[in-house]
Amino acid sequence: MNYYSLNKQAPKVSFQEAVVQGLAPDKGLYFPESISKLPQSFFDSIENLSNEEIAFEVINQFVGNEIPEKELRQIISETLSFDFPLIKVEENIYSLELFHGPTMAFKDVGARFMSRCLAYFNKGKDLKNTVLVATSGDTGGAVAAGFLDVKGVEVVILYPSGKVSDIQEKQLTTLGQNITALEVDGVFDDCQEMVKKAFLDEDLKFKNLTSANSINIARWLPQMFYFFFAYKELKKENKPLVISCPSGNFGNICAGILAKKLGLPIEHFVASTNINDTVPKFLKTGKYDPKPSKATISNAMDVGNPSNFIRIQELYGNDLENFRNDFSSYSFSDEETKQAILEIYKKSNYIAEPHGAVGFLGLKRELEKYPNSIGIFLETAHPIKFSDSVQEILSVKLSIPEQIESVLDKEKKSSKISNYEDLKAFLLS
Numbered sequence: 001m002n003y004y005s006l007n008k009q010a011p012k013v014s015f016q017e018a019v020v021q022g023l024a025p026d027k028g029l030y031f032p033e034s035i036s037k038l039p040q041s042f043f044d045s046i047e048n049l050s051n052e053e054i055a056f057e058v059i060n061q062f063v064g065n066e067i068p069e070k071e072l073r074q075i076i077s078e079t080l081s082f083d084f085p086l087i088k089v090e091e092n093i094y095s096l097e098l099f100h101g102p103t104m105a106f107k108d109v110g111a112r113f114m115s116r117c118l119a120y121f122n123k124g125k126d127l128k129n130t131v132l133v134a135t136s137g138d139t140g141g142a143v144a145a146g147f148l149d150v151k152g153v154e155v156v157i158l159y160p161s162g163k164v165s166d167i168q169e170k171q172l173t174t175l176g177q178n179i180t181a182l183e184v185d186g187v188f189d190d191c192q193e194m195v196k197k198a199f200l201d202e203d204l205k206f207k208n209l210t211s212a213n214s215i216n217i218a219r220w221l222p223q224m225f226y227f228f229f230a231y232k233e234l235k236k237e238n239k240p241l242v243i244s245c246p247s248g249n250f251g252n253i254c255a256g257i258l259a260k261k262l263g264l265p266i267e268h269f270v271a272s273t274n275i276n277d278t279v280p281k282f283l284k285t286g287k288y289d290p291k292p293s294k295a296t297i298s299n300a301m302d303v304g305n306p307s308n309f310i311r312i313q314e315l316y317g318n319d320l321e322n323f324r325n326d327f328s329s330y331s332f333s334d335e336e337t338k339q340a341i342l343e344i345y346k347k348s349n350y351i352a353e354p355h356g357a358v359g360f361l362g363l364k365r366e367l368e369k370y371p372n373s374i375g376i377f378l379e380t381a382h383p384i385k386f387s388d389s390v391q392e393i394l395s396v397k398l399s400i401p402e403q404i405e406s407v408l409d410k411e412k413k414s415s416k417i418s419n420y421e422d423l424k425a426f427l428l429s
């Protein structure tokens with residue numbers, strides 16, 4: 001399979017090149033050259049397939065012959081070594097829990113898939129890749145765990161000192177081996193700025209730098225799997241499905257739209273955001289007007305200029321009416337989010353965290369228009385990852401799951417840096 005850059009100023013590349021480069025040389029995001037529907041027989045018998053079999057059918061055309069079937073099945077099997085439970089929260093409303101992976105964030109799936117693809121491509125070569133990521137919290141932990149001990153890949157994570165939660169910091173800084181955490185004296189935007197500068201720095205070309213956020217196709221594409229898993233569970237209900245994704249960079253929902261292109265019967269998508277409402281505004285006015293991000297309690301979605309928006313536009317043929325037919329987007333304040341967490345708990349005894357609660361709110365609003373449907377909201381993190389807000393809102397004490405417990409006793413190891421020169425010196429050392 002070939003990929004083209006959405007800026008259309010760079011040559012087409014293979015799956016491997018797109019994964020290794022991350023972003024195209026013209027700074028565009030890569031997009032698959034063709035998208036083929038899966039055969040009807042696949043959907044007819046999906047309930048008889050395992051998650052791993054489903055995932056193979058879904059991703060196969062996007063990898064093509066660049067990874068042999070046996071190895072690709074192995075990568076998928078390692079990627080999906082945990083559950084994706086669908087929990088009934090109310091009549092016709094389900095939470096699809098994506099947080100049962102090693103770092104309890106949905107980004108585990110993409111990070112694990114990408115790391116194993118890179119490892120496959122590097123096998124038997126001297127080549128080394130350096131994955132450089134800036135994180136405001138959740139991405140870094142998933143990438144660190146996903147790439148731990150993967151041969152031929154060094155991972156360098158930049159995070160803003162004092163601005164991530166204790167659990168998140170432990171997940172970033174205690175792994176060692178091929179993972180290095182750099183604690184930046186600054187905010188998330190400073191980290192992001194440094195990473196961007198490093199990608200453009202000719203002196204660092206030999207480091208084969210790549211990114212591991214959802215601009216990378218190997219992080220983005222495997223997120224399609226969740227939507228198929230949910231369909232498999234709910235197919236027997238024989239009702240239209242409405243799916244709400246709590247959205248920040250819009251990678252997850254963009255994968256859902258791609259899943260629909262493959263023939264997955266999803267009636268309608270809802271992109272639920274916090275007050276960073278660039279996309280809800282776009283759907284209303286037709287004008288895309290990115291803004292600097294504002295801080296909220298659902299901080300993994302504090303994004304003012306969602307990087308995958310351009311891919312969504314491409315999927316809808318840059319046609320606003322197409323877009324609106326399939327897709328709604330609503331924005332909610334922290335106050336509404338807290339209220340929702342409380343309400344879900346009181347009514348259903350279900351503990352949602354701020355991102356999932358935003359998803360729930362968007363779903364509820366949309367279901368007013370689709371009363372005979374089944375609604376699903378994605379729960380993208382375990383409540384313990386946002387325990388400060390959840391415990392305060394619900395006045396409960398959350399118990400600490402095993403995955404988290406095991407990192408809390410480990411010793412933090414990080415190096416402090418304050419500017420780009422420090423980062424460069426580190427990368428050159």
Ligand SMILES: *Cc1c(COP(=O)(O)O)cnc(C)c1O
Pocket residue numbers: 105106107138139214246247248249250251252253300301355380381
């Ligand atoms: C990253 C993240 C999101 C947003 O996902 P996108 O694909 O960027 O839209 C939502 N919730 C949590 C907990 C996240 O970590």
